[in-house]
Amino acid sequence: MKLKSLCLPLIFFMVTGCVTTGDDPRDPYESFNRKVWSFNKGVDKVILKPAAKGYKAVTPDLVEKGVSNFFTNIGEVPTIINDLLQFKLGKAAKDTGRFLINTTLGLAGLLDPATDMGLENQPEDFGQTLATWGIGDGSYLMLPFLGPSTTRDAFGQVIDSAVIYNLYEELDNDTQTEIILRGLDLVQTRAGLLSLDEQLNSAPDDYKLIRDVYLQRRQFLIHDGNPPIEDDECEFEEDCEEF
Numbered sequence: 001m002k003l004k005s006l007c008l009p010l011i012f013f014m015v016t017g018c019v020t021t022g023d024d025p026r027d028p029y030e031s032f033n034r035k036v037w038s039f040n041k042g043v044d045k046v047i048l049k050p051a052a053k054g055y056k057a058v059t060p061d062l063v064e065k066g067v068s069n070f071f072t073n074i075g076e077v078p079t080i081i082n083d084l085l086q087f088k089l090g091k092a093a094k095d096t097g098r099f100l101i102n103t104t105l106g107l108a109g110l111l112d113p114a115t116d117m118g119l120e121n122q123p124e125d126f127g128q129t130l131a132t133w134g135i136g137d138g139s140y141l142m143l144p145f146l147g148p149s150t151t152r153d154a155f156g157q158v159i160d161s162a163v164i165y166n167l168y169e170e171l172d173n174d175t176q177t178e179i180i181l182r183g184l185d186l187v188q189t190r191a192g193l194l195s196l197d198e199q200l201n202s203a204p205d206d207y208k209l210i211r212d213v214y215l216q217r218r219q220f221l222i223h224d225g226n227p228p229i230e231d232d233e234c235e236f237e238e239d240c241e242e243f
Contacts, residue, residue, distance in 0.1 A: 024211075026139070026211075026215060027139070028139050029139060029140075032142075033142035033207070033211075034142075034207055036142040036143065037142045037206075040144065040145065040147065043145065048186070048187070049190065049197075051187050052187055052190040052193075052194055053191075055187050055188070055191050056191050056194065066111070067110075068188055068192070069106070069109055069111060070108065071109075071185050072109070072112075072121055073099065073102045073109025075123060075164075076098060076099040076121075077099065077167055078124075078160045078163040078164065079095050079122070079123050079124045079125075080092055080095045080096050080099065081163065082124035082125060082126055083095055083124055085126075086124065086129050086132045088124075091122070091124075095119075095122070097114070098121070099114075101113055101114040101117065102114045123221075124221075125153075125157075126156035126159040126160050127150075127152055127153035127156030127157070127218070128218075128221055128222050129156070130152050130155070131152070131222045132222070135152055136152065137150045137151075137152055137153075137215070137218070138152045140214075140215065142207075148210055148214035150215075150218070153218065168181055168182070
């Protein structure tokens with residue numbers, strides 16, 4: 001979280017000095033963003049993708065599912081906070097119930113009995129909260145290491161990361177354990193995206209695909225699955241929901 005809070009202001013400073021050459025008005029810093037995208041792909045190719053493949057190869061599906069459930073359960077805490085900030089009181093009650101059930105009956109979140117009870121995971125983040133408060137997307141940004149975002153969502157990521165950071169602190173004050181948890185979360189997330197690699201590699205312009213899917217996915221989340229109908233509807237609707 002500390003690294004992110006230091007990096008984002010620097011990124012904003014660098015971006016504002018870039019020439020606006022993008023054809024898409026949502027992406028005025030396309031030249032800069034494409035360079036960051038190339039950098040991220042390089043890091044992924046050398047580090048993240050091999051780690052994710054190795055993780056899937058040696059981890060039984062049951063264990064992998066349990067790890068995924070554990071981090072999803074931790075993510076319920078910022079979701080509940082953002083439910084309240086958006087005045088979604090009914091949803092806040094359901095998400096709180098989901099968190100309590102999975103933390104107790106689900107053995108600290110390793111199991112997911114709440115979904116079987118009809119309490120499905122419906123994440124909310126501070127970027128969505130800002131959107132409901134009337135703050136626009138801002139410009140599209142490709143962040144080093146962190147991936148696609150917008151100026152609004154990047155700020156939201158800092159706030160949500162602060163909440164998660166404090167949760168890890170509560171779980172264990174051991175720095176080494178915290179680093180392992182964060183690293184495992186990152187590898188687990190990347191492993192879940194391996195199935196999309198083939199489609200991404202076959203895209204005529206993988207940068208544009210990621211940008212369009214991300215922005216449309218954000219609209220899907222902000223409007224609770226009912227975004228305004230636009231002429232350029234997502235051609236990869238299923239992937240938008242997975243992204």
